Each structure stands twice: as C-alpha cells, then as structure tokens.
Amino acid sequence: MEKVLEVKDLSKQYTKVLAADKVSFDIGKGEIFALIGPNGAGKTTTIRMISTLLTPTDGDAIVNGHSVLKDPEKVRQSITYLPDEAGAYKNMTGKKYLRFMAGLFSTDIDTINGYVERAEKMCGLGERLNDKIGSYSRGMIRKLLLSRAVMTKPALAILDEPTSGLDVLNAIEIRKMIKKLAAEEGMSFLISSHNMLEIEFVSDRVGIISKGHLHVTGTADELKTRYNAANLEEVFERVVNGNEVL
C-alpha cells in the first residue's frame, strides 16, 4: 500500500517533560488511522509535529514524500488540520470563511471556487452559510470546520476529536463522511478521539499512546483478539493501565 504518512521515531522534549518518545507508525493511502490515549498522553503533541506546528526534538515524519523537518511548507500543501475545540472567525460569514481558507491553499480562482462549492455541499449548512459564524451553534461550527478540512482533498486530513460537540445524528453523519472520503476519494485520515465506539466504527487501524509511548498499533479486531477483550475500550484500559492479558 502506498504510504501517505511515515512517522519515524518522532520525539518531543519540553523543558522537563518528554511529551512524545520515539513514536513510529504509518498511514496508507485511503486509510483511517486513529490515535487514542488518555489526556496528556502525547496525542496532540504528535499530531502537532506532523502538522508542522511543533518542531520535533528527534525523529522525522514524512508526509506524501516530504519531511516535516526539511520541507514543512510542502507538507502543509498535502495536509489539513482540524484542532480539537477549534473556533472560527466570528465576524466572518461561513461562506467568507471557506473562501478565505481556500485562498490559502490555492491562488487560482476556479480552484478556490471549486473548493468552496465542495465545502458548501458537504457541510449542509445551506443558507446559514451567509450568516456570521458568531451566530452558529457549536455543532454548526464543527461541521463548517470539517468541511473546510476536507474541501481541498488533502492527501492527509488530521482531525483532532472530529465529532466533539456534535449530537449523535451529526456525529454519525460525520463518521460516514470520513469513511466515504477515504473509500471513494482515497483521502487518508489521522484522527484522535476519546470515543471508542467512534474509533471502532470509523478507523482501519488504531494506535494506543500513553506517557508519550506508542504502545501498540493494529486493527480493532486484531487488538481485541490480542488483548482478549470484548471491545476497544477494554483494550485501551489494559494497555494504558499496563494490565495486559497476553
């Protein structure tokens, strides 16, 4: 399988804390990889390093053939990043926001129009896109941001808690959308979530990270079998608490 992301011994040392310690994994084209772990496990640090927001202390990540260390601008051409609990510019209308963000990915007007059109269809906000974002609900903002994250058809979309703040029906819709984009358009996803049900449903492979270490990777079924667990939640608990039954 063609690799879109190769994470090689990625580490991040802050003054006193080793937030990520030799994290390694890869994501193939059209694959959905979920990074799960407790709060402060190093998920966001790892995601931020892959997104070129933070510079790794050691190791490297290759996105679509470009190194985050040597070629961060080219990496940013291939990815989109949706931070957890992110907001948007409240004084802009939804449409203007999409146009503004599309303008950062292309300078060609037709391409920009194409991106915006695609996002408008995906977010399903209809006429509300002409309203200021300040008047949107949390769920509406999340949908707008998600459609922004996939409108440019990036090689890798990095989504931190993609369905946080969404109600059950909207969350299901988003999960289906992610699966469809991966299957039909070959878009790859790196997602992080606390919702094990969501992870089990949406991801092709899972990585469990704790205290900066990526302990294990594999499909949900593989991990359940390996840890003799009924569901992914049990796998997570056993890996994180170190009480694996091997």
Next chain:
Amino acid sequence: MKFFNLLKKELAELLNVQTIVSLVVAMSLLMVMGNVMTDTIEEAVKQEYTVTICDRDNTNFTEDMMETLKGYGAKINEVTDSSEDYATLLENTGKENLVIIPEGFSEAIEKGEAPEIISIARMKSAAMMSNMTNTNSGAESLINKAVSDVFAQKAGLSAEDVALINNSIKIEAHTVISDKSAEVSSSMIMSKVMMQNMILPVIVFVLIMMTSQGLMSGISNEKIDKTLETLLSAPVSRTAILGSKMLAATIVAMLQAVLFMVGFSSMMSGATENVTADISSTMTEIMPVEQAMEQLGLSLGIGDYILVGIQLFLTIMICLCLSLVLGSLVNDAKQTQTMIMPLMFGAMIPYMISMLADINSIPIAVRIFVYAIPFTHTFSAIPNLMFGNMIIFYIGLVYQIVIFVVCMFLALRLFKSDKILTASLNFGQKSKYKKSAKKQAE
C-alpha cells in the same frame, strides 16, 4: 496573492463595524467639541464688550457715563428692577450677569470718593468654559476707565496723562531661544507652543492604547479559538502570517492617527483660534506670534514633520511587536487586560510627564528611566525639534530603531518557533499544556 488574502482577513478583523463606528463617533465628538468651544469663546469675546447695567442712581452723570461707555465701543443693555434679592433680579431681567449702579454713585464721585458698583453674575457649574460668558470683567474695567477719566479731568489731567499713569512703563519683551531672539513676550510663545504640543502626545497615547488593545485581542483570540493553529498548518509561511497581521494593524493605526489628528486639530483650533486672534488684534505693535515663532526657529518645516512621522511610525511598530509578543502569552480573554498593562504604563508615564514638565529638565536618574521607555521619544519629538535639541532627538530616533529591530526580531523568532503555541504567562499557575504533561509524567 495568499498574503493579500491574509491581509484582507486581518483588515476585516481589525476594521469591523464596531471599530469604524467608534472611530467616526470619536472624530465627530472631537469636531463637535471644537465647534462648542468656538461658539463659547466667540460668545465670551462678544460678551466682553456687552455691558448690562441696572442704573439705580439715575443721574445725569450716570447717563453721561453710559454714553462714554458707548464711546469705548461697548454695547449697553439697560435694565430696570428694584429687587434686592439678586437671584430674583437676574430672573426678572432675564440676564445671567449685570452691574448695578447703586444710589449715591454720582454723589461719591462728586465728593472725590471711590464710588461703589455691585457686580452680579450667575455661576452654573465649575467647568472651565461654562462661566466664560457670565462674567462682568469687561463691564467692570470699562466703568473703571470711565470713572478714572472723570477723576483725571477733575484733577486737571489730560487723556495722555491718564494713559501715562496707567501704563507708566513700556515693556519691550524679547524672547530668546538658543541663539535666536524675537520681539515677543515669552508667555505668548508659551501659549502658542503649548497648543501645538498638546495634540501629538494625545494622539500617540490614544494610538498606543488602541493598537495594542486591537492586536493583542486579535492574537490572543486566535490562540484561544485555535484559529492560529489552523492558520499555521495552512500552506503559507509564518512570515506572511505575521507580516499580514503587522501590516493590517499598521494600516488601521495610521488611519486612526490621521482621523484623530483631524479631530484633535479641529477641537484645538476651535478652542484657540479666537483667543489668538483677539490677542493679536489688541497687540498690533508687537510682532505677530507666527512671525516671532518663525524668527525663533520654533516653526516646524515639512522635514521636521517627516521626522516626527517616522518616530510616530516607529512607536506604532514597537507597540505592535510588543503587543504580538504579549498577546501570544495570553491563555484567556481576562489575561489580555492584564497583559496590556506594561504598554499602558509605557505610554502613560511619558504622556503625563510631557504634559506637566520638560523631560530634559527633570532629574537625571528619572530622565534616564523615562527616556528608556521607547515611546517617550515620540512624546518629546516636537519640543526637541522646536527647541533645537537635535542630539537628543536623533539619539531617540536611533534608540527607537534599535528597539524596533529587537522587538521585531523577538516577534519573528516567537512566531517562527514552537513558543507561539506553547508559551504562556500564568502568574504562578502552570499552563494547561504543562499541567497535563506534568500530571501525565507523574
């Protein structure tokens, strides 16, 4: 193209409806204040030569005196009312101020005694300009002159003799600045220079406050809302993101500077032009103030204004860089108010000192401290240029350039490093990230 996309967004963020409305309202208010001041002062000048008299002596002498007052150019309003309660008197006559010539006024003059007049004026408030039109000072001095003339005639003195007694010495006032001098009193130069020097510090102060508040809120909101993370992960260079923020804030600051300059100039000219015109008209024998200022080298040329403009620009840029650095340390909206404090004091200290004293004359230790604040050099720019303190001016300019380069370097370095996302100043508390990371490490 991507840069202009960013710039457009930054301008839209900074120049939103609220900002435009507040700017228009502020400018309109300043202009209205200017008009109010013009009207008040015009009225006061007119009032100076309008004398309201209640003649209770009613003799031939007082009638002649009225004619004499008219001869001095005064407009006489004569009122009749016998109320002893002065509030009732003003109410009955519908006047705000008047002078009563009591019974026995003419008799006292006949006897060669100083006659008495009763001066009544209504006070409406303690505001500086509110009582300018309600005084009898003009009427009192005109009556005094008329009575003096009568006494002089009685003593067999001519009008020239009286003039000589009243102005026993001739003062030829000269003001010297550096190696130049002009025949003008220093008090007149002082009042003119003060008017000119008042505008720039106010504008600098307002600009520092507004630009730092705007940019700091902008950057802290982007950090809190995580829109900054989204921007930084987009395929645009961090320099372009920083550059667009700085340029947009500079454009808005310059626009504010121009608008405030127009507004304040309008207000100050409203407050001063009639007074200056009045002084000039009564002292025709003295050199006009403008000409004297030119002769003394106090008038600023285009080159001087360009230099002041450069300092103003540097001040704004330093302010923007510092706002950016401080704004990126903010973790929540409340902290924005705290983080603006250093800039507020940095603007307030030189502002207050420049309004009250000459910075170059304060004790050396305090002077060094005040001049270490880079904004000070813009507050003192006009006085330094006017009074030929060119060395201090140029040292200030170079100092501002150095501080600007350092601040810009720090802002760029911060923006290009991880610190833009991880830095925080929590006054004893651990940042959200550090807290969770430490908890995890335990």
